[in-house]
Amino acid sequence: MRPRAVIAGALFWACTRACLAASPAPDPDVILRQAFDHYRAGTSESRVVMTIHRTDWERRLELTADTHGHDDALVRFTAPAKDAGSATLQLAGETWVFNPRLNQVIRLPQSMLSRSWMGSDFSYSDLAKSEDLLTLYTHRLTATRLDEGHAVWTIEATPRPGAPVVWGKVAVTVRDDWVIVEETFFDQDFKAARRMTTDKIGRLDGRPYPVSMTMQPLDQPGQWTRVETQEAHFDIPLPGWVFTLSNLQTPRR
């Protein structure tokens, strides 16, 4: 390698490090807001495969998900046959489930929201990717690093005094293209309880996106749930009837 190239390379590296160090510390509130907006977009429509892994069995479920803003979401299972037709609707803070065998819509009581969703390691509250983390927690930037040319920020979120939240602390790692790389949830004793890791970042509908994510309860070795987004469209017009109880029970499309 020619000396000039080496010097240029070294200068570039030094400059990047210096720029990272010299640039004013980014606002953790803004980073989290951007990351959440990026993940959900204004509206989204996606096709997802969810794999639930246990020590003695594994299930693979297919589903479609429509979202609108941070509050509304409709998830409908398409496979396997045993679960096809089951659907969950989150609408204005309420969660409704439809079961084709019962042919009935049931409103989930608040006490059920922290329980497992369809036997996975996600809870009904996770489904909404609700804004709680943005509104009920205070945020602090705890680390900044470089990874494959991206700045990666780690933000520690601690509940505001008296906030009605489950977790004692949440640590979120966000890349500078607003992809959430990792999310660790700590219990009230500040012991890490579960971790969601982005296994693969790809491009979906023209934007960088965590196409494969795994949620793992840390006290249950050998147990995890992986969510792989196979297809997604963002910021598309979704008709108002998508997020209605009648569409939950009788799909219009």
Added chain:
Amino acid sequence: MLAALAWRNLWRRPQRTLLSLAGIVLVDALLIFVISFMVGVYGVMKETTLRIFDGYAQMQPAGWADDPTLERGIAHPLALVRMARAVDGVTAAAPRVNAFAVLAHGPRSYGAAVVGVDPTAEARVSTIAGSIVQGRYLVPGDSAAAVVGEMLARDLGLAVGGQVTMLGAGRDGSAAADVLTVVGVYRSGISDMDRAILEMPLARAQDDFDMSGAANTIALGGRSLEAVNAAAPALRAIGRRAGATLVDWAALEPALDQAITLKWATSMLLYFTLVAVVAFITLNTLLMSVLERQREFGVLLALGMRAGQVGAMVWLELLGLALLGAAVGMTLGAGATLWLQQVGIVIPGIEHVTAQFGMPERLRPTLTPFSLLVGPLALTVCIVIGGVAPWLRVRRLTPADAVRIG
């Protein structure tokens, strides 16, 4: 001869002796009664609490206590039920599926525990079958049937004949959905239970929750809690062979166990204070009598009795007093306790506490060797040990000093 002298000395001042004796008798009798009462009340409290739902002990899959998920199951519950019932002291073994689901009726929905039960075995372990206030309990042959707690029925707007929709997750994570007809409503008196438990037939629960014939727990009933506790080693061995763990009453109801332990600890502290006070009063009386009798001791020493013998005589006086007091106290205490054990005691104003634990209104003491002996033994030992002080004092006496002081 020393004992005869000591006995004679005791009755030279009958009034003082009788007063000391009265103190000892009263405390011994009182301790026998209160300790028997605690044994009786806590025994009933434990048994009634456990009989509502838990059972006197349970067989559980390994790790169930920390993580009660459907995946943890006993694969062949009926074989384990048969083996457990064959153990002496165990009279019933009830296999259960312990799930959780959303229950809905019309627009109302609540999360609740759904317990799959074998109606016949369950009725022998839990008192819910006998607490039906509307309709009936489950019977063998029932399928899409359920009994619900009174408060849960009220919250859901359900009555006998109504249909409740159940939606939960099965053992494999798939949806567990069913519609059940309410055949009965129970009132256990424990609001947490009446608000949160639905019971349905075991076989249907096993189907709904994809259990493939497995159960999550087996609740055990017996002649008494003591009998089941005594059967624990045999049950543990049976459980081990089937991959299940025996969980005793204290692990099933840790809060109750700890509350009782705390109450015993504080009460025993109080009783020990009582014992110490009476022991000191008795010793003080004896010490005064020793001081008054210096001249007498001097004469005895001058007549050739050794100081050690005089000391032993004084100590025997105390021993005689303590033993006589214990004998009379135990007779009176045991008699009164046995009588109250027959007739029971009603304490007005504690209805809420008794209802909370599902206890009878009339409480009864239980006389046991422990409750009979612990109080009198503690007091006698205290007095006898404390008696060393006057004995040492007498031993130091010389005839000349004693006669002069006296």
